[in-house]
Amino acid sequence: MSPEEFKKLVHSRRSVRIFSAKPVPENVVNECLNLALLAPNSSNLQPWEFHWVRSNEKKEQLIKACLSQPAASTAAELIVCVARTATWRKNAKKMLEILESQSDKVPKTAIDYYRKIVPFAYTQGYFNIFGWIKRILVFLIGFKTPVPRNPVSRNDMVTWASKTCALAAENLMLAIHAHGFDTCPMEGFDARRIHKILNLPSDSHTVMVVAVGEKAPEGVYGPRIRFERELFIKEV
Structure with a gap:
Protein backbone atom coordinates (compact mmCIF):
# COMPACT_ATOMS: atom_id res chain seq x y z
CA MET A 1 0.00 0.00 0.00
CA SER A 2 1.40 3.36 -0.98
CA PRO A 3 1.46 6.36 1.39
CA GLU A 4 -0.93 8.15 -0.97
CA GLU A 5 -3.46 5.32 -0.79
CA PHE A 6 -3.36 5.32 2.99
CA LYS A 7 -3.62 9.10 3.08
CA LYS A 8 -6.70 8.90 0.86
CA LEU A 9 -8.25 6.29 3.15
CA VAL A 10 -7.70 8.37 6.29
CA HIS A 11 -8.85 11.63 4.73
CA SER A 12 -12.02 10.12 3.26
CA ARG A 13 -13.12 8.31 6.44
CA ARG A 14 -15.85 10.28 8.17
CA SER A 15 -18.23 9.61 11.02
CA VAL A 16 -21.54 8.94 9.28
CA ARG A 17 -24.71 9.86 11.15
CA ILE A 18 -27.27 8.49 8.68
CA PHE A 19 -26.88 5.30 6.66
CA SER A 20 -28.68 4.01 3.59
CA ALA A 21 -30.70 0.79 3.61
CA LYS A 22 -27.95 -1.13 1.77
CA PRO A 23 -26.82 -4.22 3.71
CA VAL A 24 -23.18 -4.90 4.46
CA PRO A 25 -22.08 -8.37 3.28
CA GLU A 26 -21.39 -10.77 6.12
CA ASN A 27 -17.97 -11.67 4.73
CA VAL A 28 -16.95 -8.00 4.76
CA VAL A 29 -17.83 -7.60 8.44
CA ASN A 30 -16.03 -10.81 9.32
CA GLU A 31 -12.88 -9.82 7.42
CA CYS A 32 -12.86 -6.39 9.08
CA LEU A 33 -13.28 -7.93 12.52
CA ASN A 34 -10.32 -10.20 11.76
CA LEU A 35 -8.27 -7.13 10.83
CA ALA A 36 -9.31 -5.44 14.07
CA LEU A 37 -7.73 -8.33 15.97
CA LEU A 38 -4.37 -7.56 14.31
CA ALA A 39 -4.11 -4.25 16.16
CA PRO A 40 -1.16 -3.75 18.51
CA ASN A 41 -1.95 -4.46 22.13
CA SER A 42 -0.27 -4.43 25.52
CA SER A 43 1.90 -7.53 26.13
CA ASN A 44 -0.18 -9.32 23.48
CA LEU A 45 -2.80 -9.94 26.16
CA GLN A 46 -5.61 -8.85 23.82
CA PRO A 47 -8.04 -7.51 26.46
CA TRP A 48 -10.80 -6.84 23.92
CA GLU A 49 -14.09 -8.27 22.73
CA PHE A 50 -16.22 -7.28 19.74
CA HIS A 51 -19.90 -8.09 20.02
CA TRP A 52 -21.48 -8.10 16.56
CA VAL A 53 -25.18 -7.83 17.36
CA ARG A 54 -27.02 -10.07 14.88
CA SER A 55 -30.28 -10.70 16.74
CA ASN A 56 -33.02 -8.28 15.67
CA GLU A 57 -34.39 -8.22 19.21
CA LYS A 58 -31.03 -7.35 20.75
CA LYS A 59 -30.33 -4.85 17.99
CA GLU A 60 -33.55 -2.97 18.77
CA GLN A 61 -32.61 -2.95 22.45
CA LEU A 62 -29.11 -1.73 21.59
CA ILE A 63 -30.48 1.09 19.45
CA LYS A 64 -32.51 2.28 22.43
CA ALA A 65 -29.44 1.96 24.68
CA CYS A 66 -27.63 4.18 22.15
CA LEU A 67 -30.33 6.80 22.77
CA SER A 68 -31.99 5.99 19.41
CA GLN A 69 -29.55 8.31 17.66
CA PRO A 70 -29.76 8.16 13.84
CA ALA A 71 -26.34 6.52 13.47
CA ALA A 72 -27.59 3.58 15.52
CA SER A 73 -31.14 3.37 14.20
CA THR A 74 -30.14 3.50 10.50
CA ALA A 75 -27.00 1.33 10.69
CA ALA A 76 -26.93 -1.99 8.87
CA GLU A 77 -24.77 -3.47 11.62
CA LEU A 78 -23.82 -2.58 15.19
CA ILE A 79 -20.60 -3.74 16.83
CA VAL A 80 -19.97 -3.18 20.54
CA CYS A 81 -16.27 -2.76 21.38
CA VAL A 82 -15.63 -4.01 24.91
CA ALA A 83 -12.49 -3.79 27.06
CA ARG A 84 -11.93 -6.64 29.52
CA THR A 85 -9.80 -6.18 32.62
CA ALA A 86 -9.85 -9.79 33.88
CA THR A 87 -9.04 -11.84 30.77
CA ARG A 154 -9.08 -0.94 38.96
CA ASN A 155 -9.32 2.40 37.11
CA ASP A 156 -5.80 1.93 35.75
CA MET A 157 -6.83 -1.49 34.44
CA VAL A 158 -9.87 -0.01 32.68
CA THR A 159 -7.63 2.61 31.07
CA TRP A 160 -5.10 -0.06 30.07
CA ALA A 161 -7.70 -2.30 28.41
CA SER A 162 -9.58 0.61 26.82
CA LYS A 163 -6.46 1.92 25.08
CA THR A 164 -5.92 -1.45 23.45
CA CYS A 165 -9.59 -1.80 22.52
CA ALA A 166 -9.60 1.66 20.92
CA LEU A 167 -6.58 0.76 18.77
CA ALA A 168 -8.47 -2.25 17.44
CA ALA A 169 -11.62 -0.18 16.88
CA GLU A 170 -9.63 2.16 14.63
CA ASN A 171 -8.40 -0.86 12.65
CA LEU A 172 -12.01 -1.97 12.34
CA MET A 173 -13.27 1.39 11.08
CA LEU A 174 -10.47 1.87 8.54
CA ALA A 175 -10.94 -1.69 7.28
CA ILE A 176 -14.67 -1.14 6.80
CA HIS A 177 -14.02 2.09 4.93
CA ALA A 178 -11.45 0.34 2.71
CA HIS A 179 -14.26 -2.05 1.73
CA GLY A 180 -16.42 0.86 0.57
CA PHE A 181 -18.65 1.19 3.64
CA ASP A 182 -18.77 3.66 6.51
CA THR A 183 -18.85 3.82 10.29
CA CYS A 184 -19.73 5.98 13.24
CA PRO A 185 -18.05 5.36 16.61
CA MET A 186 -20.63 6.18 19.27
CA GLU A 187 -19.95 7.08 22.90
CA GLY A 188 -23.48 8.27 23.63
CA PHE A 189 -25.04 5.21 25.22
CA ASP A 190 -26.35 3.71 28.45
CA ALA A 191 -23.48 1.41 29.46
CA ARG A 192 -25.52 -0.34 32.16
CA ARG A 193 -28.22 -1.30 29.66
CA ILE A 194 -25.62 -2.53 27.16
CA HIS A 195 -24.11 -4.74 29.88
CA LYS A 196 -27.54 -6.23 30.48
CA ILE A 197 -28.39 -6.67 26.77
CA LEU A 198 -25.12 -8.48 26.05
CA ASN A 199 -24.91 -10.21 29.44
CA LEU A 200 -21.38 -8.91 29.89
CA PRO A 201 -19.17 -10.01 32.80
CA SER A 202 -18.50 -7.54 35.60
CA ASP A 203 -14.97 -6.76 34.37
CA SER A 204 -16.30 -5.48 31.02
CA HIS A 205 -16.12 -1.83 30.00
CA THR A 206 -17.95 -0.69 26.86
CA VAL A 207 -15.52 1.56 25.01
CA MET A 208 -17.70 2.42 22.02
CA VAL A 209 -20.44 1.13 19.75
CA VAL A 210 -19.49 1.18 16.07
CA ALA A 211 -22.33 1.68 13.60
CA VAL A 212 -21.65 0.19 10.16
CA GLY A 213 -23.33 0.77 6.82
CA GLU A 214 -23.35 2.69 3.57
CA LYS A 215 -23.38 6.47 3.90
CA ALA A 216 -26.68 8.08 2.95
CA PRO A 217 -26.48 11.28 0.84
CA GLU A 218 -27.23 13.33 3.95
CA GLY A 219 -25.15 11.07 6.20
CA VAL A 220 -22.29 13.47 6.92
CA TYR A 221 -23.48 16.59 8.71
CA GLY A 222 -20.80 19.00 7.56
CA PRO A 223 -17.15 19.49 6.65
CA ARG A 224 -14.51 18.01 8.93
CA ILE A 225 -13.34 20.56 11.50
CA ARG A 226 -9.91 20.33 13.06
CA PHE A 227 -8.18 23.00 15.11
CA GLU A 228 -4.71 24.38 14.46
CA ARG A 229 -1.97 21.74 14.32
CA GLU A 230 0.16 23.74 16.74
CA LEU A 231 -2.36 23.12 19.53
CA PHE A 232 -1.71 19.39 19.47
CA ILE A 233 1.66 18.64 17.87
CA LYS A 234 4.58 19.57 20.12
CA GLU A 235 8.25 19.32 19.21
CA VAL A 236 10.45 19.21 22.30
Whole structure:
Protein backbone atom coordinates (compact mmCIF):
# COMPACT_ATOMS: atom_id res chain seq x y z
CA MET A 1 0.00 0.00 0.00
CA SER A 2 1.40 3.36 -0.98
CA PRO A 3 1.46 6.36 1.39
CA GLU A 4 -0.93 8.15 -0.97
CA GLU A 5 -3.46 5.32 -0.79
CA PHE A 6 -3.36 5.32 2.99
CA LYS A 7 -3.62 9.10 3.08
CA LYS A 8 -6.70 8.90 0.86
CA LEU A 9 -8.25 6.29 3.15
CA VAL A 10 -7.70 8.37 6.29
CA HIS A 11 -8.85 11.63 4.73
CA SER A 12 -12.02 10.12 3.26
CA ARG A 13 -13.12 8.31 6.44
CA ARG A 14 -15.85 10.28 8.17
CA SER A 15 -18.23 9.61 11.02
CA VAL A 16 -21.54 8.94 9.28
CA ARG A 17 -24.71 9.86 11.15
CA ILE A 18 -27.27 8.49 8.68
CA PHE A 19 -26.88 5.30 6.66
CA SER A 20 -28.68 4.01 3.59
CA ALA A 21 -30.70 0.79 3.61
CA LYS A 22 -27.95 -1.13 1.77
CA PRO A 23 -26.82 -4.22 3.71
CA VAL A 24 -23.18 -4.90 4.46
CA PRO A 25 -22.08 -8.37 3.28
CA GLU A 26 -21.39 -10.77 6.12
CA ASN A 27 -17.97 -11.67 4.73
CA VAL A 28 -16.95 -8.00 4.76
CA VAL A 29 -17.83 -7.60 8.44
CA ASN A 30 -16.03 -10.81 9.32
CA GLU A 31 -12.88 -9.82 7.42
CA CYS A 32 -12.86 -6.39 9.08
CA LEU A 33 -13.28 -7.93 12.52
CA ASN A 34 -10.32 -10.20 11.76
CA LEU A 35 -8.27 -7.13 10.83
CA ALA A 36 -9.31 -5.44 14.07
CA LEU A 37 -7.73 -8.33 15.97
CA LEU A 38 -4.37 -7.56 14.31
CA ALA A 39 -4.11 -4.25 16.16
CA PRO A 40 -1.16 -3.75 18.51
CA ASN A 41 -1.95 -4.46 22.13
CA SER A 42 -0.27 -4.43 25.52
CA SER A 43 1.90 -7.53 26.13
CA ASN A 44 -0.18 -9.32 23.48
CA LEU A 45 -2.80 -9.94 26.16
CA GLN A 46 -5.61 -8.85 23.82
CA PRO A 47 -8.04 -7.51 26.46
CA TRP A 48 -10.80 -6.84 23.92
CA GLU A 49 -14.09 -8.27 22.73
CA PHE A 50 -16.22 -7.28 19.74
CA HIS A 51 -19.90 -8.09 20.02
CA TRP A 52 -21.48 -8.10 16.56
CA VAL A 53 -25.18 -7.83 17.36
CA ARG A 54 -27.02 -10.07 14.88
CA SER A 55 -30.28 -10.70 16.74
CA ASN A 56 -33.02 -8.28 15.67
CA GLU A 57 -34.39 -8.22 19.21
CA LYS A 58 -31.03 -7.35 20.75
CA LYS A 59 -30.33 -4.85 17.99
CA GLU A 60 -33.55 -2.97 18.77
CA GLN A 61 -32.61 -2.95 22.45
CA LEU A 62 -29.11 -1.73 21.59
CA ILE A 63 -30.48 1.09 19.45
CA LYS A 64 -32.51 2.28 22.43
CA ALA A 65 -29.44 1.96 24.68
CA CYS A 66 -27.63 4.18 22.15
CA LEU A 67 -30.33 6.80 22.77
CA SER A 68 -31.99 5.99 19.41
CA GLN A 69 -29.55 8.31 17.66
CA PRO A 70 -29.76 8.16 13.84
CA ALA A 71 -26.34 6.52 13.47
CA ALA A 72 -27.59 3.58 15.52
CA SER A 73 -31.14 3.37 14.20
CA THR A 74 -30.14 3.50 10.50
CA ALA A 75 -27.00 1.33 10.69
CA ALA A 76 -26.93 -1.99 8.87
CA GLU A 77 -24.77 -3.47 11.62
CA LEU A 78 -23.82 -2.58 15.19
CA ILE A 79 -20.60 -3.74 16.83
CA VAL A 80 -19.97 -3.18 20.54
CA CYS A 81 -16.27 -2.76 21.38
CA VAL A 82 -15.63 -4.01 24.91
CA ALA A 83 -12.49 -3.79 27.06
CA ARG A 84 -11.93 -6.64 29.52
CA THR A 85 -9.80 -6.18 32.62
CA ALA A 86 -9.85 -9.79 33.88
CA THR A 87 -9.04 -11.84 30.77
CA TRP A 88 -5.31 -11.12 31.01
CA ARG A 89 -4.77 -14.22 33.21
CA LYS A 90 -6.13 -16.77 30.73
CA ASN A 91 -4.51 -14.93 27.80
CA ALA A 92 -1.15 -14.84 29.58
CA LYS A 93 -1.53 -18.60 30.12
CA LYS A 94 -2.20 -19.04 26.39
CA MET A 95 0.92 -17.02 25.59
CA LEU A 96 2.99 -19.16 27.97
CA GLU A 97 1.72 -22.37 26.38
CA ILE A 98 2.64 -21.11 22.92
CA LEU A 99 6.07 -19.88 23.96
CA GLU A 100 6.90 -23.01 25.94
CA SER A 101 5.95 -25.18 22.97
CA GLN A 102 8.58 -23.27 21.00
CA SER A 103 11.08 -23.04 23.86
CA ASP A 104 14.08 -23.83 21.67
CA LYS A 105 13.30 -20.73 19.60
CA VAL A 106 12.06 -18.38 22.32
CA PRO A 107 14.39 -16.50 24.71
CA LYS A 108 14.01 -17.45 28.37
CA THR A 109 13.37 -13.77 29.14
CA ALA A 110 10.14 -13.91 27.10
CA ILE A 111 8.88 -16.92 29.05
CA ASP A 112 9.89 -15.32 32.35
CA TYR A 113 8.01 -12.18 31.32
CA TYR A 114 4.70 -14.06 31.20
CA ARG A 115 5.50 -16.16 34.27
CA LYS A 116 6.65 -13.34 36.55
CA ILE A 117 6.31 -9.79 35.18
CA VAL A 118 2.78 -10.05 33.80
CA PRO A 119 1.24 -11.40 37.05
CA PHE A 120 3.06 -8.73 39.06
CA ALA A 121 2.05 -5.93 36.68
CA TYR A 122 -1.65 -6.73 36.33
CA THR A 123 -2.66 -8.35 39.63
CA GLN A 124 -4.47 -5.84 41.85
CA GLY A 125 -5.75 -8.20 44.56
CA TYR A 126 -8.93 -8.16 46.63
CA PHE A 127 -10.00 -4.62 47.49
CA ASN A 128 -6.98 -3.48 45.43
CA ILE A 129 -4.63 -4.39 48.31
CA PHE A 130 -1.82 -5.56 46.04
CA GLY A 131 -2.36 -2.46 43.90
CA TRP A 132 -1.68 -0.27 46.93
CA ILE A 133 1.45 -2.27 47.76
CA LYS A 134 2.68 -1.81 44.18
CA ARG A 135 1.88 1.91 44.36
CA ILE A 136 4.18 2.26 47.38
CA LEU A 137 6.90 0.10 45.82
CA VAL A 138 7.02 2.01 42.55
CA PHE A 139 6.97 5.30 44.45
CA LEU A 140 10.08 4.27 46.39
CA ILE A 141 11.86 2.66 43.44
CA GLY A 142 11.05 5.69 41.32
CA PHE A 143 13.36 7.86 43.41
CA LYS A 144 16.36 6.02 41.98
CA THR A 145 15.32 4.74 38.55
CA PRO A 146 12.54 5.00 35.96
CA VAL A 147 9.79 2.48 36.69
CA PRO A 148 6.37 1.66 35.18
CA ARG A 149 3.90 3.22 37.61
CA ASN A 150 0.66 1.75 36.26
CA PRO A 151 -1.59 -0.15 36.52
CA VAL A 152 -2.02 -0.02 40.30
CA SER A 153 -5.82 0.21 40.52
CA ARG A 154 -9.08 -0.94 38.96
CA ASN A 155 -9.32 2.40 37.11
CA ASP A 156 -5.80 1.93 35.75
CA MET A 157 -6.83 -1.49 34.44
CA VAL A 158 -9.87 -0.01 32.68
CA THR A 159 -7.63 2.61 31.07
CA TRP A 160 -5.10 -0.06 30.07
CA ALA A 161 -7.70 -2.30 28.41
CA SER A 162 -9.58 0.61 26.82
CA LYS A 163 -6.46 1.92 25.08
CA THR A 164 -5.92 -1.45 23.45
CA CYS A 165 -9.59 -1.80 22.52
CA ALA A 166 -9.60 1.66 20.92
CA LEU A 167 -6.58 0.76 18.77
CA ALA A 168 -8.47 -2.25 17.44
CA ALA A 169 -11.62 -0.18 16.88
CA GLU A 170 -9.63 2.16 14.63
CA ASN A 171 -8.40 -0.86 12.65
CA LEU A 172 -12.01 -1.97 12.34
CA MET A 173 -13.27 1.39 11.08
CA LEU A 174 -10.47 1.87 8.54
CA ALA A 175 -10.94 -1.69 7.28
CA ILE A 176 -14.67 -1.14 6.80
CA HIS A 177 -14.02 2.09 4.93
CA ALA A 178 -11.45 0.34 2.71
CA HIS A 179 -14.26 -2.05 1.73
CA GLY A 180 -16.42 0.86 0.57
CA PHE A 181 -18.65 1.19 3.64
CA ASP A 182 -18.77 3.66 6.51
CA THR A 183 -18.85 3.82 10.29
CA CYS A 184 -19.73 5.98 13.24
CA PRO A 185 -18.05 5.36 16.61
CA MET A 186 -20.63 6.18 19.27
CA GLU A 187 -19.95 7.08 22.90
CA GLY A 188 -23.48 8.27 23.63
CA PHE A 189 -25.04 5.21 25.22
CA ASP A 190 -26.35 3.71 28.45
CA ALA A 191 -23.48 1.41 29.46
CA ARG A 192 -25.52 -0.34 32.16
CA ARG A 193 -28.22 -1.30 29.66
CA ILE A 194 -25.62 -2.53 27.16
CA HIS A 195 -24.11 -4.74 29.88
CA LYS A 196 -27.54 -6.23 30.48
CA ILE A 197 -28.39 -6.67 26.77
CA LEU A 198 -25.12 -8.48 26.05
CA ASN A 199 -24.91 -10.21 29.44
CA LEU A 200 -21.38 -8.91 29.89
CA PRO A 201 -19.17 -10.01 32.80
CA SER A 202 -18.50 -7.54 35.60
CA ASP A 203 -14.97 -6.76 34.37
CA SER A 204 -16.30 -5.48 31.02
CA HIS A 205 -16.12 -1.83 30.00
CA THR A 206 -17.95 -0.69 26.86
CA VAL A 207 -15.52 1.56 25.01
CA MET A 208 -17.70 2.42 22.02
CA VAL A 209 -20.44 1.13 19.75
CA VAL A 210 -19.49 1.18 16.07
CA ALA A 211 -22.33 1.68 13.60
CA VAL A 212 -21.65 0.19 10.16
CA GLY A 213 -23.33 0.77 6.82
CA GLU A 214 -23.35 2.69 3.57
CA LYS A 215 -23.38 6.47 3.90
CA ALA A 216 -26.68 8.08 2.95
CA PRO A 217 -26.48 11.28 0.84
CA GLU A 218 -27.23 13.33 3.95
CA GLY A 219 -25.15 11.07 6.20
CA VAL A 220 -22.29 13.47 6.92
CA TYR A 221 -23.48 16.59 8.71
CA GLY A 222 -20.80 19.00 7.56
CA PRO A 223 -17.15 19.49 6.65
CA ARG A 224 -14.51 18.01 8.93
CA ILE A 225 -13.34 20.56 11.50
CA ARG A 226 -9.91 20.33 13.06
CA PHE A 227 -8.18 23.00 15.11
CA GLU A 228 -4.71 24.38 14.46
CA ARG A 229 -1.97 21.74 14.32
CA GLU A 230 0.16 23.74 16.74
CA LEU A 231 -2.36 23.12 19.53
CA PHE A 232 -1.71 19.39 19.47
CA ILE A 233 1.66 18.64 17.87
CA LYS A 234 4.58 19.57 20.12
CA GLU A 235 8.25 19.32 19.21
CA VAL A 236 10.45 19.21 22.30
